[in-house]
Amino acid sequence: MSAQTVPAAPAVTMSGNGHRPILVVEDDGAVAATICAALGRDGWSCVVAASLAEARARLQRDQPRLVVVDLGLPDGNGIAFVREAASCPDLGVIVVSGRADEVDRIIGLEVGADDYLAKPFSLREMVARVRALSRRLDAGSVTRPEAAPLPAPPAAAAMASEQQGWTVGGLQLQPARMRLRDAAGQETRLTGGEAGLLSLLLAAPDNLADRETISDRVLGRRLLPEQRGVDQLASNLRQKLNAASAGQVTITALRGKGYRLVW
Numbered sequence: 001m002s003a004q005t006v007p008a009a010p011a012v013t014m015s016g017n018g019h020r021p022i023l024v025v026e027d028d029g030a031v032a033a034t035i036c037a038a039l040g041r042d043g044w045s046c047v048v049a050a051s052l053a054e055a056r057a058r059l060q061r062d063q064p065r066l067v068v069v070d071l072g073l074p075d076g077n078g079i080a081f082v083r084e085a086a087s088c089p090d091l092g093v094i095v096v097s098g099r100a101d102e103v104d105r106i107i108g109l110e111v112g113a114d115d116y117l118a119k120p121f122s123l124r125e126m127v128a129r130v131r132a133l134s135r136r137l138d139a140g141s142v143t144r145p146e147a148a149p150l151p152a153p154p155a156a157a158a159m160a161s162e163q164q165g166w167t168v169g170g171l172q173l174q175p176a177r178m179r180l181r182d183a184a185g186q187e188t189r190l191t192g193g194e195a196g197l198l199s200l201l202l203a204a205p206d207n208l209a210d211r212e213t214i215s216d217r218v219l220g221r222r223l224l225p226e227q228r229g230v231d232q233l234a235s236n237l238r239q240k241l242n243a244a245s246a247g248q249v250t251i252t253a254l255r256g257k258g259y260r261l262v263w
Helices: 029-041 052-062 079-086 100-112 124-141 192-203 211-219 228-246
Strands: 020-026 046-049 066-069 091-099 115-118 164-167 171-174 179-183 187-189 252-254 259-260
Touching: 020 029, 020 052, 029 046, 029 124, 046 052, 046 187, 052 066, 052 079, 066 079, 079 091, 091 124, 115 124, 124 164, 124 179, 164 252, 179 228, 192 211, 192 228, 192 259, 211 228, 228 252
Parallel strands: 020 046, 020 066, 066 091, 091 115
Antiparallel strands: 164 171, 171 179, 179 187, 252 259
């Protein structure tokens, strides 16, 4: 479907079914238009935001019923916005993302999202999930676990802002923006799980975290000893750090202790 122009909504827009509008947070205009067209056929009105800054403004101005949010946004990590939106008691949150791996799905749900759809997705399924979530909101049956706080950056390594990140071994680490930047300016994208692990290691004493802490804080659940989710996540992040820093920044496994970020 070709991109359509989505008209700006007034301060509060009521859709044909009597509900407040749906806020679609998506920087791809064609995708946003397709989502809005499908929801419009079901009687919903939509307002669109293409960035975190615009999404926050729309959240205050338009008082949406639900938010459909993509995690990959041009001005930051959509996970932070999911946390903010989920703090509104009468607002439903559905994450729609190209990040289909289990780690990102778990993080999205753990920080407060009510549902998760991986791209490519069925428009019919998306509309059905919007309906179901709206019914749950009407019935007052939406409950969310309390989101665990994100680790604070260590004072010794903190720079001017979280968005700027940390510079170690000639490599810029920017977990809040889910990316690494090498000395030549080349960027490497991180998944949500990799960014969460990197942030946790940067904040930990001696940059060391045990498997149980990583499992709880990053994966959102306690893994059984035979499950290798933490080890796979650490391996994936290690490969990206090694490639971006020519081996100067890496993650080492310490038997009986966990994983440490070293440079």
